[in-house]
Amino acid sequence: MLCIKKLYHEELFQLALLLSLLRLDPESYLGLDIQTIGVGSLDLNNGSRWHTDVHTIVHRPMFVHPKNLDSMLLNYERDLFEDLNSLGRYNRINSGLNDIHAYLLNVEESGRDFDIAGPSISLSTDPTRNMTSPDPSNSSQSPDEPTNTAELTQEDMDLIEVLWKQDVDLGFTLVEPTTAAKKAPTVEKGSDDEIEKLKALEAINGSNEKKDTKEYEEPQDDPWAGLPYTVDLETGEYILNSGSRRENGNNGVEEDDHLLRDASLGLDNHPLAGLTDDSLGLTDTLELENDFPSDLLGGGLLGSTNVEGLLNNDSLDLPDGFNLEEALQLVGLDEAQSEETKPEVKKEKDSIEESTSAKDESGITSSSSVEVAKSFRCEDPKSSDMIHTPQFHHPHHPHHRSFQGRMPFMRAMSMEQRWQDLASLLSLPGAPDHFAHPAHPGYPGHGISHSHYEAQRNVLLHNATLAPPVGDLNSTSPYHNVGGSSNLGSAVATSMNLTNSSEPMGAESGAAYKSEPADMMYYHTPTSDSINQTTDGFLSSLLNDEDLHLMDMAMNDGMYTMRMLDNGNNNTSGPTGAAALSGVQTAGGTTSSATGVTTLPGVTDERMDASSDSAVSSMGSERVPSLSDGEWMETGSNSSHTQADSHYTMDYASKYRMSYDCSYSVSGRNAGSPRCQTERTMPPVAQKKHQMFAKRYFQEQGTGSPLGATAHPTTPMKYDYDSHTVGAGAPGNAYSGPIEGAAGPQPEIKYSCSVDFTRHQSGRSAVEHVHHNHTYHMPAESSGSLQRPVSRDKKVRKSESEEHLTRDEKRARALNVPIPVNDIINLPMDEFNERLSKYDLSEAQLSLIRDIRRRGKNKVAAQNCRKRKLDQIISLADEVKEMRDRKMRLIREREFMLIERQRVKDKFSQLYRHVFQSLRDPDGNQYHPYEYSLQQSADGNVLLVPRNQTNPHHPRSTAMEPKTKPDPEHKE
């Protein structure tokens, strides 16, 4: 309760300063003040007393020169919040208020009515002068404004005198002359030097407490928080207001002093060292009673450097020498680190900070007339910090955290609320009815709060040895809803939840959080054809907007484009996808359809399916110009290339789509791809056998048979093309079919008629499949009139086509190799040998044929290999991104856990102090924190272990008197 008083006085003091500065009538403000600050907990006997008390205190600043009030206020605030030792200095500054504390306590304990004169006495040793010597500057006040000092002097003087005497009679230690003297001048003179005098006073007090402050390891921590104490005005020492206080005398005071100082010391020595943050908002007694988280707090899970190192390490435990960033840069993920990792967290912080700042600012600037508030906020950065009290809750701001340490939550909240109150107050400065706080219409004021407080106090006082818990401070005010560390944790949790929940749509954090949906989209898009087809741009946008930004930039034109193309082609592999095909596929398909050869759906499907391979299709697309120019297609190389591509496509598709595409996609993005799904439908038959089967099947089926075979989507197309061309062209007629067909269903077929070699080749494919023994010279003649138009075009381009001949094709032409290069390359071995056996080939020819076949095979293999590499890179990039996202999630979780740990630490520290301070030796004295510490044994008992006792498991072995406390009481 006294702590509340302390805060209360602190609040009042500043509030009074503000009121004085604003020329407000303290008398009219009193009720408002009481309700605003919620001093119901301060109600000793009845509310009216506090009114008077407030009145008295409020008048104190009136002795300050009004001209200096502003600067004084700033200095005061600065002293309060700037210095890390603000608490100690604050105590010094407010020693006069502490005097009031002492007086109030004395009065309260004495059982007599609390009266106004007591505090007045503490404020000034020369009340007469206070009353009779109003500050000259007060004359500058508006004559309409009430003269507060006059009121005080008129009414209070007598009371002061009487109570002074009463205090003396009751044994209350009067204000030390020096203490009074250091207040009196400030109050009396009201000169321009008041600021300096305040400083001097601080210095004086500082010298008096130098001994004490130097022992504070963390002075910002108020060791007296939550303790009933008074300030010995003679010695300046803090006197614990316990039942043994008077008995112990100065020894007790010193004991308490040490104890309180050790409140942080003990914690420092405790596994929770460093946790001296005395956040009053945390002290919810009920929560404390359910918590003794030493194990948790001492656990190294969160604090382990392993985790930190792991999280901070971008290498992700990659092998030595592996530069992830370099690798990421290669795949375009490098910059994502800087854009998503740090900025993300930073943005998250900043967003909260900005929101809180905006909130505070809005609350402050709600009244434009609050000049003081503005100057406060603008001129004094500390004040600005003070205004941003909600930021203290944010764990991401170390300075805020530290600030939080030296600024109790209640106080912080009070400051903010005070501003708001003042803002509201200034809106109706002259309003007669101030007793209902305009800004808090629903605020109950004394009654409820008081009763609440009383209830808790009574409960707590059941244990006479227990000091009033710090935590019940919050019970009387709504502040605990705002400033508690639990709220801190919850706020963070809320923040986390918000950020998590808003990840897909978050603006700031979205940059990082969107990545997960993006991942989902990205990884899961292949599960749907429609998505693949329609979300190409969507994916790109997502990727661009998020973590994949750079990756997308790096890959969208390459890898992803290929992938999209792959998907697109794959999507077009269906019956309806023919229109989407372009280049060779489209040409072939349209040609086929244009020829009216409606028996080619399978063919079209095959070709499309054959082109479904991304790498091949892209390459095939690139080949389109060459294919379309006819010259390239005209020669055997054309057919060779086409079939090579087709073969490659088919080969790759048939072999890798299942075995590679699905298996290599580590990230699983292709797991559900239609391609793989389609591929899965394919029986895992050996490709070579499959191809052979296909070819033989067509051969066996004859010209008309391929339709059925080609209609099967999984049928290899390597030779289907030739087969269907035969079948499509003219079943049963090797020459009248695709080759000589007027419509020329296939480009190569159309062009193949014009050139002898090509004719042989094209005719070969048709003839040989059917008759197995048709010279490639025949097709030209046998092509008949149907082939003439085409052959004319081909002849025109003949010279051009020769330029596009591959080396092998040229060599083959030079050596008059009777077998088309395409066949040389793509024919199965047995058939290839069969073909070879049909010709009487020279050694050079045979060698060339075998080299051509080898190179052709190798070329396809190289293409497949490259595509495989590309896909592997993409997969790795996806994995890297996934890992990065996971890392970010873990970092966020870790931050959250750290915040939670800090919150629990705070609770524990308070609990520790609470329990330790409640312990009494047989004589009723408190244990010295320097000498004892609370530790928990393995069996759960809380032990009071001497500090020189390092082993907590054998506390009784020491010379000191370790005490085992039952858990129900002390584990709380």
Place this chain on the structure above:
DNA sequence: GGTCTGTGTCATACC
């Protein structure tokens, strides 16, 4: 003219 990219080819290893 240098660089980059795509492609073909060779050599090699492996199946």
Place this chain on the structure above:
DNA sequence: GAGGTATGACACAGA
């Protein structure tokens, strides 16, 4: 061992 495949390395052409 032959054939096919995979892959690194190199060369070349084109942008």
